[in-house]
Amino acid sequence: MAKPAYHHGDLQLQAQLLALDTLRAQGDAAISLRALAKQLGVSAPALYRHFSDRETLLAELAIGGFEALRDRLRAVDQQIPRKALIEIGLVYVAFAQEEPNLYRLMFGGRVLPMSAHPRLDTAGKSAFEVLENTVARARQLGYLKASPVSLITAAAWSLVHGLSQLTIDGHLPGAKAEPMLTEGVLSLLLDGSRSNEQQQSQQDLTP
Amino acid sequence: MAKPAYHHGDLQLQAQLLALDTLRAQGDAAISLRALAKQLGVSAPALYRHFSDRETLLAELAIGGFEALRDRLRAVDQQIPRKALIEIGLVYVAFAQEEPNLYRLMFGGRVLPMSAHPRLDTAGKSAFEVLENTVARARQLGYLKASPVSLITAAAWSLVHGLSQLTIDGHLPGAKAEPMLTEGVLSLLLDGSRSNEQQQSQQDLTP
DNA sequence: GTTAAATGTTATCAATGGTAACAATGTTAA
DNA sequence: TTAACATTGTTACCATTGATAACATTTAAC
Numbered sequence: 384m385a386k387p388a389y390h391h392g393d394l395q396l397q398a399q400l401l402a403l404d405t406l407r408a409q410g411d412a413a414i415s416l417r418a419l420a421k422q423l424g425v426s427a428p429a430l431y432r433h434f435s436d437r438e439t440l441l442a443e444l445a446i447g448g449f450e451a452l453r454d455r456l457r458a459v460d461q462q463i464p465r466k467a468l469i470e471i472g473l474v475y476v477a478f479a480q481e482e483p484n485l486y487r488l489m490f491g492g493r494v495l496p497m498s499a500h501p502r503l504d505t506a507g508k509s510a511f512e513v514l515e516n517t518v519a520r521a522r523q524l525g526y527l528k529a530s531p532v533s534l535i536t537a538a539a540w541s542l543v544h545g546l547s548q549l550t551i552d553g554h555l556p557g558a559k560a561e562p563m564l565t566e567g568v569l570s571l572l573l574d575g576s577r578s579n580e581q582q583q584s585q586q587d588l589t590p
Numbered sequence: 591m592a593k594p595a596y597h598h599g600d601l602q603l604q605a606q607l608l609a610l611d612t613l614r615a616q617g618d619a620a621i622s623l624r625a626l627a628k629q630l631g632v633s634a635p636a637l638y639r640h641f642s643d644r645e646t647l648l649a650e651l652a653i654g655g656f657e658a659l660r661d662r663l664r665a666v667d668q669q670i671p672r673k674a675l676i677e678i679g680l681v682y683v684a685f686a687q688e689e690p691n692l693y694r695l696m697f698g699g700r701v702l703p704m705s706a707h708p709r710l711d712t713a714g715k716s717a718f719e720v721l722e723n724t725v726a727r728a729r730q731l732g733y734l735k736a737s738p739v740s741l742i743t744a745a746a747w748s749l750v751h752g753l754s755q756l757t758i759d760g761h762l763p764g765a766k767a768e769p770m771l772t773e774g775v776l777s778l779l780l781d782g783s784r785s786n787e788q789q790q791s792q793q794d795l796t797p
Numbered sequence: 798g799t800t801a802a803a804t805g806t807t808a809t810c811a812a813t814g815g816t817a818a819c820a821a822t823g824t825t826a827a
Numbered sequence: 828t829t830a831a832c833a834t835t836g837t838t839a840c841c842a843t844t845g846a847t848a849a850c851a852t853t854t855a856a857c
Contacts, residue, residue: 391804391805394804410699410702412700415843415845416844416845417843417844417845418843425805426805426807427846428805428846429804429805429806431845431846432803432805436845437845483699487698487699490759490761491698491699492698492755492759493698495617495759496760498760508763511763530778534768534771534775534778537756537762537775538749538774538779540752540756540761540762541749541750541751541756542748542752542779543748544752544755544756545749545750545752545753546744546752548697548699548751548755549744549751551699552697552702552704553703553704554697554714554718554747556718558744561740561741564741567737568741568744568745570782571737571742571779571782572745572778572779572782573782574781574783575777575780575782575784576778598835622812622814623813623814623815624812624813625812633836633837634813634814635815635816635817635837636835636836638815638816639835639836643815644813644814
C-alpha cells in the first residue's frame with residue numbers, strides 16, 4: 384500500500400549498499416550505523432536486526448570486496464602463462480587503485496581476527512585461489528622453476544598486495560609518474576621465478 | 591613538594607608511552623584519550639594540551655614506529671650485496687611480525703592522508719631510503735641488472751611489505767609452518783633482479 | 798483466524814572526542 | 828619583590844556513537 388510503510392522490506396541490502404557508498408567516498412571510519420539509519424529513514428536499532436554489530440557490517444562489505452576481486456581475477460585469460468601472470472597482477476593492482484577505501488577495509492586489519500568471521504575468511508581464500516591456480520598452471524606448463532607453488536604464490540601475492548597498498552597510500556614517491564611501474568615490478572619477480580629453459584630479459588617480447 | 595602535584599611535568603612522553611603499550615596489546619582501536627588520562631591520573635582535556643587530536647597521537651606513534659624500523663634496517667651489515675639484500679628483507683619482515691599492531695598503524699591507512707602529517711611522511715621516507723640505498727649499492731657493485739633503482743626498490747619494498755601484512759593478518763595459509771618462507775620469497779625476487787653475470791639457482795650457496 | 802517469528806519503534810545507557818571557561822604553576826622582566 | 832604572561836592543568840558541558848531493553852506492528856505459518 385501507499386503508506387509510511389512500517390516495514391522497509393529491503394533494509395539489509397539497502398543498508399549495505401549505502402554503507403558501501405559511504406566507504407568508497409569517505410573511508411570505513413565514516414561509517415556510522417546511526418547515520419545510515421537516518422539516511423534510510425529508519426530508526427537506528429532497526430539495523431541491529433540485520434547486523435549484530437558494526438563490525439559485522441564492515442565484514443560484510445569486505446566479503447563483497449573479496450568476491451568482486453575474485454571475479455575480476457577469474458576473468459583473466461589463461462591461455463599464455465606469462466601473459467596470464469602479468470595480467471592477473473595488473474588486474475589485482477588496478478582493483479586496489481580503483482577501490483582504495485574498500486581495499487583498505489579488506490586488508491587494513493580492521494576486521495580481525497579473520498577467524499571470527501568465517502565467511503570473510505573463505506571469501507579471502509577464494510580470491511587467493513585464483514592466483515594460486517594461475518601459478519600452478521604456469522608451473523605445470525613448464526614456465527616456472529621447480530620451487531613449490533605455495534612459495535611462488537606467496538611471493539606473487541605479497542608483491543601485488545604490497546604494491547597496491549603502497550601506491551594507494553602514497554608511500555611510493557613518484558609512483559603516479561610511472562605508468563609502467565606495476566608491469567616492471569611484476570617482470571622482476573617473473574624473471575626470478577621462470578624455469579631455466581626460458582630466455583632472460585623478455586622485456587621487448589611483450590608487445 | 592609532596593603534594594598532589596598540579597603539574598604532571600612529563601605528560602606528553604608518559605601518554606605516548608602508555609598509548610604505545612595499549613597499541614601493542616590491543617590495537618589502535620583500543621586507544622582512547624580518556625582511558626589514557628584516567629590511567630595517568632590526569633583529566634582528559636589535559637591531553638589535548640599535548641595532542642591536538644586523537645589522530646595526532648596516533649600519528650606520533652606511527653612516526654616512532656617508522657624511526658624504529660629505519661634504525662633496525664640501518665643496522666644491517668652492508669658488506670656483501672646479496673647478504674645485505676636478504677638480511678634487510680628478513681629484518682623488515684621480522685619487525686612487522688614482532689610489532690603487528692604498530693605495523694598496522696603505520697601502514698593501515700588509519701592516519702591519512704600522509705600529506706597532513708609532514709613528520710610522518712618524512713619518517714616513512716627515511717625508512718624507505720635505507721632500503722633504496724642498499725639496492726643502489728648492490729647495483730653499483732654490479733650485482734643487480736640494469737633496471738632503474740627506483741623500480742627494483744619499489745619491487746623489494748612491495749614484496750616485504752606485502753609479505754609482512756599478509757602474514758601478520760593470517761592471510762597466507764600455512765605461513766607459520768614455513769620458517770624459510772620469507773627467505774624463499776626474497777630469493778625469487780633477487781633471482782629476477784640479478785645481473786646476468788651472476789649465476790642462477792644460488793639456493794645452496796647461502797650457508 | 799490465531800499464533801509465532803520477523804522486523805520495526807521509542808527510551809535509555811555508557812563511552813568517547815572535543816570545546817569553553819577557569820585555576821594553578823612556572824617564568825620573565827620592571 | 829612583584830606584576831604580567833605563557834604553560835599546563837582543572838571542572839563543566841555538549842554531540843555523536845554503539846549498544847541494549849522493552850514494546851509495537853507486520854508478515855507468514857498453521
